[in-house]
Amino acid sequence: MTILSQIVQDERTARMVLSMLVEPDDAVTGRLLGELGAQELFRIAEGDDAVPGLSTVDAQVWRAQFQRPDTRTLEENLVEAERAGTGTLIPGEKDWPSALDDLGDRRPYVLWTRGMTSFLARPLNDLVTITGARASTSYGEQVAGQLASDLACAERIIVAGGAYGIEGAAHRAALAAGGDTIAVLANGVDRAYPAGHSELLGRVADDGLLVSEVAPGATPTRHRFIARARLMAALSTATVVVEAGARSGSMKVAQEAHQLGRSLVAVPGPVTSATSVGPHRLLHSGEARLVAGSTDLEQMIRQPVGSRGSVAAVRSRPAPSASRDARSVVEM
Structure with missing residues (x-):
């Protein structure tokens, strides 16, 4: 079975997938993203380690967003976005505002x-x-x-x-x-x-x-x-x-x-x-x-x-x- 960490092989792809799974303006996800990076965030989301700054109950609630995703659909959506010529920007890139x-x-x-x-x-x-x-x-x-x-x-x-x-x-x-x-x-x-x-x-x-x-x-x-x-x-x-x-x-x-x-x-x-x-x-x-x-x-x-x-x-x-x-x- 494909897991998320197998799809997100780099920071850009990880952030793209994150935007497909987690609603925008989530300050908890934003904090973890800034502290850990997107790839490490996914590793923690799929594991059992403590989530920095969250209680056990809050960590369970946060992890629920990543449970049982349709990884095949996610992969297809990534390919379709690339074919459609849609661009992406992530923090640190030249045109990032x-x-x-x-x-x-x-x-x-x-x-x-x-x-x-x-x-x-x-x-x-x-x-x-x-x-x-x-x-x-x-x-x-x-x-x-x-x-x-x-x-x-x-x-x-x-x-x-x-x-x-x-x-x-x-x-x-x-x-x-x-x-x-x-x-x-x-x-x-x-x-x-x-x-x-x-x-x-x-x-x-x-x-x-x-x-x-x-x-x-x-x-x-x-x-x-x-x-x-x-x-x-x-x-x-x-x-x-x-x-x-x-x-x-x-x-x-x-x-x-x-x-x-x-x-x-x-x-x-x-x-x-x-x-x-x-x-x-x-x-x-x-x-x-x-x-x-x-x-x-x-x-x-x-x-x-x-x-x-x-x-x-x-x-x-x-x-x-x-x-x-x-x-x-x-x-x-």
């Missing part, structure tokens, strides 16, 4: 890619995340599109999640301006989700970059959407929230950006609109700065990092109610 190392034990095990991985190696200040409501208004889409277009013309890379509404408008505007854009997915890079954006995501794959921490073939789930938020926040120097409900997934991205000490800005909207609640709460709490156009955003990005507040200072503040709401419900 060092910004993700700020996540510590929550760093992704591997990144699956389609497109220009060199975008990920650009300086942090070159990347800006734009996120917002799926059920956006024409006002929100116009603002998101204008910001993305102006930033793209200034040679910034637009990061978004490929969703309907604000994020789709940001991707389209960046492409129309001849700029660069990255779509961070909660599913495999071989799947178009949402299906209505299959053409748009195809264009991003051709001219920009699709990236995910889950393996090809993986479907989006609520947990994967929540986990993806930390990647969208960590990759960029700033996160811009353009329209969001009080408990939307975009507020989770904002929360992650705030906790990482990244710049967080919000676009105000009509007080009569439900999509203005999220940005207005971020502005009222002081988590976000108001941005009224690309000039404001560029000026903020160019400020020295120290003048935007340190990570330690941000993490010492209590989380406001808007952040607590963002943890409880995520739009999908």
